[in-house]
Amino acid sequence: MAIKLVQKLLDHSVIHHVCDEHKEFKDAKLFYRFRKDDGTFPLDSEVQVFTRGQRIYEKLMTTENYLMQTREEEGVKYQRAFVASEFVDWLIQEGEVALRSEGEQLCCRLLEHGIIQHVANKHRFVDGNLLYQFRMNFRRRRRLVELLNESVSLAPDSHESPFCLRKQNPDNPNTSFLSVLKRSVTTEELLAPGAPYTKKTLTIVGDAVGWGFVVRGNKPCHIQAVDPSGPAAIAGMKVRQFVVSVNGLNVLHVDYRTVSNLILTGQRTIVMEVMEEINF
Incomplete structure (x- = not known):
């Protein structure tokens, strides 16, 4: 895994072999440098x-x-x-x-x-x-793999996310770190009179790492992952909740990229309305 990551640094011209003789990273006694340090970073x-x-x-x-x-x-x-x-x-x-x-x-x-x-x-x-x-909050801390690969998806065996989730807490079996919806739910179903959903308002104060959750899906979006030790979990966020609004803006009819962008370009404190299924 480490070798693959370093190879990406080479492929993206972040580092290079000092003599530019090796295009593939080798776990050997070879010398490499950051291109920014020696002034060879390609400023296209x-x-x-x-x-x-x-x-x-x-x-x-x-x-x-x-x-x-x-x-x-x-x-x-x-x-x-x-x-x-x-x-x-x-x-x-x-x-x-x-x-x-x-x-x-x-x-x-x-x-x-x-x-x-x-x-x-x-x-x-x-x-x-x-x-x-x-569109970008340049002050948000990003993981290196996120910068090198914007197409990284949150697969069940991957903990990478746009919000820098921390590692899973194996000591807390009652907290779901990653989840998928049991079935697709439409906006009409959520808003139908008598629908088995309840609305909650969450105030989440981001820390130096992020907000601690991942939103996915499309019209409506849902919470796919929650960091058990992060700000979102403290505020009461849970997986499978549907996102209704972000800072007063209704987002029921947009995709998760738009919702993510609203959060990333907003303030550290976000107010979110969510809907979750009522357990009878």
Whole structure:
């Protein structure tokens, strides 16, 4: 497993053999270095956009941040959203760009590379009154395998997740770490009069590792995994609960990627409404 991980570092040009003679990692007395340390890291256009987006995000978070607020567009409230024209103003003020046209062009590149997006994912970037959000929380701690492989799936024998779950607690057999739904449930079933489901409101305060749960599924999403020692479990979250809203925004009709994005781009404290089956 360790050798495979190091090989991925080689494949992604994070490390290299000092003489660049070996493209495959060998568990032998060979010397390797991080490309960042010796100045050979390949700064292609995608990496350049990513690093610039990270620098802009950090600058936003370390200055008096009046841009990212709870704002409303078309009757829907969005957390940590900014107005396009105000963001371009800020880029000029901070010396990131000299002209509005340069600012708009930069933002278009950030959007194209998945750094920012329109709050409802309906528009390209336009220097106007539309609302946008950062899709990435650059301050969230990520596991190395997550950065190297965004397609990592949460299989039953894998504990990797977007929310950095801790290891399973084998001493607590009453707490389910990972679960699958017994059957698919539609939004109509959840909301039907007399349906055997009850609604709960959970307030989860994330820690340095994450929030301690994994959401999966589509319209509605459900809780697939809960870290027994994490913040979500402390707040009362359980597997097989269905996600109704995140910070006041109804998410019954979106997929788990949208829900995950709302959490990752929001504040450390999240308020979630969930529905769970009533056990008669």
